[in-house]
Amino acid sequence: MTDDPTVLVIGGGATGAGITRDLALRGVDVTLVDRGGLAGGTSGRSHGLLHSGARYAEADAPGAAECLTESRTLKAIAGECVRETGGLFVRLADDDADYFEEKRRACEAIGIETERLDGDAAREVVPGLSDDVVEAFRVPDGVIYPSRLVAANAADAERHGATVHPHAPVEDIEVDEAGVSAVRVGGSVDATLKPEHVVNATGAWADQIADMAGVEVGMAPSRGVMISVEYDGLGPVLNRCRDPDDGDIVVPHDGEVVLGTTSVPVSDPDEYEQAAWEVDRSIEECAAMLPAVADAPELRTWWGVRPLYAPEEAGANRRGISRGFTLLDHGGEGVPNLYSVVGGKLTTYREMAEVTADRVCERLGVDEPCETADRRLPGADDPAELDAFVERYGGANPTDSDVVGVADD
Structure with a gap:
C-alpha cells in the first residue's frame, strides 16, 4: 500500500465511521483505520439506548436537544439499525x-x-x-444496534471512495514543524501513511493517540x-x-x-x-x-x-461529567493538522461527525455541504445486507450479538 490519503481517521467506532462517511460524501479522499473490528470499542459495548434526550433534560438542556434531533434523524435514515x-x-x-x-x-x-x-x-x-x-x-x-450502524456507515463511505481498514493499529506518529508528517499503521495495512490531516476519533483511547503525537487531550474514562x-x-x-x-x-x-x-x-x-x-x-x-x-x-x-472528556477532572464520581462532545484542534500545540473529537454519545455520533468534517473541509478548502442527515444508510431496509456489512468489518459486538446475523444462523 503506497497511496496516501488526504485525511486519515483513526478509530472505527460510530464517530470515526460517521466522519469517514461524511468526508467521502463531500468528495474527500479519506482512509479509516481501527486496531480491531469496527465498533469493537465503546460503540459496540454499550447498552444500545437510542436517547430521546430525556435522561439529560433537566441537567443539560442543549445536550438533550441534540439527542432529540439526532434520534429523529436516525429513525429516518438508519432503518433496521435502530428500533423504535x-x-x-x-x-x-x-x-x-x-x-x-x-x-x-x-x-x-x-x-x-x-x-x-x-x-x-x-x-x-x-x-x-x-x-x-x-x-x-x-x-x-429506542434501541440502537451499533454493529449494524457502524458497518453501514463504513460501507457507504467505501461506496463513495473511502478506504476502510479494520485490524490496522496505529503504531507510531511522526510530527515535524508542519504537524503530523507520517503515521505508521500495522496489521492489515503494514505501511507508513502520509496524510494531510489526521482525525483522532478513538474515544476512550484518545489520550494514547495524542501521546504519540506529543499533544494532550484529557480523557476521564x-x-x-x-x-x-x-x-x-x-x-x-x-x-x-x-x-x-x-x-x-x-x-x-x-x-x-x-x-x-x-x-x-x-x-x-x-x-x-x-x-x-x-x-x-x-x-x-x-x-x-x-x-x-x-x-x-x-x-x-x-x-x-x-469516552468522557474532562481535562480538569479530579474527583471519583464521573456521572456528573457532561455527555456532550468536544472537537479539539491541536494547532495551538504545534500540530495544526491533527484533531481529536471526544466525549459525546452513540445517539449523537452523526452530529459529532458533521462538526468534525466541517472543520476539516474548511481547512482543505472543500465547499460541500453535509448530506448525512438526509441520505438513508445502505441496507437500512434489509437486515441481511446490514449483517453482511457487519461480517465484512469484523463481526457483531456484545451490545447486539443476539440480534445481528441471527436470522442467517
Whole structure:
C-alpha cells in the first residue's frame, strides 16, 4: 500500500465511521483505520439506548436537544439499525416526586413529547412492572444496534471512495514543524501513511493517540457493566426517574433485556477490574423496576468504557461529567493538522461527525455541504445486507450479538 490519503481517521467506532462517511460524501479522499473490528470499542459495548434526550433534560438542556434531533434523524435514515420502542421514566414510591416533575417539565420545554401515567396505567403498558411504581411518563426512546450502524456507515463511505481498514493499529506518529508528517499503521495495512490531516476519533483511547503525537487531550474514562438476561415481552425502554445512578436502565431486545449500568473511573481503558459487585448491584437496582429480572437466567455480561472528556477532572464520581462532545484542534500545540473529537454519545455520533468534517473541509478548502442527515444508510431496509456489512468489518459486538446475523444462523 503506497497511496496516501488526504485525511486519515483513526478509530472505527460510530464517530470515526460517521466522519469517514461524511468526508467521502463531500468528495474527500479519506482512509479509516481501527486496531480491531469496527465498533469493537465503546460503540459496540454499550447498552444500545437510542436517547430521546430525556435522561439529560433537566441537567443539560442543549445536550438533550441534540439527542432529540439526532434520534429523529436516525429513525429516518438508519432503518433496521435502530428500533423504535418508546420509553418510560418510572418513579418508585421512595423516589423524589419533585425530581419527577422537574424532569417531565424539562422534557416538555425541550420538545420531548411526554404522556403521564399513573402506576396502574404504567403496569398496563409493561406487565410485570413493579407494584412499587407510583407513576411514569412516556418518552420517544429506542434501541440502537451499533454493529449494524457502524458497518453501514463504513460501507457507504467505501461506496463513495473511502478506504476502510479494520485490524490496522496505529503504531507510531511522526510530527515535524508542519504537524503530523507520517503515521505508521500495522496489521492489515503494514505501511507508513502520509496524510494531510489526521482525525483522532478513538474515544476512550484518545489520550494514547495524542501521546504519540506529543499533544494532550484529557480523557476521564469510566467503566460500566451490562447484563443481558432472559425476559420476553418488554416493550419500551425502562428508565428509573431519579438522579443517574447504578442500575437505572432496562433496554428491550427480542427475548432478552439488557440491564445497566455502573460508572467506575478507570485509568486504562484496556486494563481494568470487572467487579462482581457491579453485576449484582445492576441486577438488584433494575429489579426494583422489573422484579422478574432478579432471577432471570443471565445470557451474557460485558463491560464498556465511556469516552468522557474532562481535562480538569479530579474527583471519583464521573456521572456528573457532561455527555456532550468536544472537537479539539491541536494547532495551538504545534500540530495544526491533527484533531481529536471526544466525549459525546452513540445517539449523537452523526452530529459529532458533521462538526468534525466541517472543520476539516474548511481547512482543505472543500465547499460541500453535509448530506448525512438526509441520505438513508445502505441496507437500512434489509437486515441481511446490514449483517453482511457487519461480517465484512469484523463481526457483531456484545451490545447486539443476539440480534445481528441471527436470522442467517
